[in-house]
Amino acid sequence: MARAATTSDAFNAIAEPQRRDILVLLRGGERPVTELARDLGMTQPQASKHLRVLREVGLVKVREAGKQRLYGLDARGxxxxxxxxxxxxxxxxxxxxxxxxxxxxxxxxxxxxxxxxxxxx
Structure with a gap:
């Protein structure tokens, strides 16, 4: 049986340890991607890629705050x-x-x- 795409299933999305780490950080409140990347020791593009997957499965929400995009946990997912x-x-x-x-x-x-x-x- 083929594995579901990570962008369609929360289980597969959180199978990636770095995505779980992002969710743990977001429990503390909204954060910009630059802070998440810095705190997790990854590049901004890597963090953005993980955030995109988490957004697509409904685990993360994003809102504009001036020139910044703030990411927050959407625990309903x-x-x-x-x-x-x-x-x-x-x-x-x-x-x-x-x-x-x-x-x-x-x-x-x-x-x-x-x-x-x-x-x-």
């Missing part, structure tokens, strides 16, 4: 990812709940003490 990951969160929570139950059973068995056969004399 993360909803499908959040929902998908949420299924695994439920799995892990249920697993940890079972582990807690097992640990409680072990502690309870330890408090009751071992059966040494003291009834026989």
């Amino acid at each position: 993360l909803r499908p990812i959040h929902e998908w990951v949420g299924g695994f969160e439920r799995f892990w929570n249920e697993s940890f709940d079972r582990l807690d139950d097992y640990v409680r059973e072990l502690k309870q068995a330890g408090q009751e003490g071992p059966d040494h056969g003291d009834d026989e004399q």
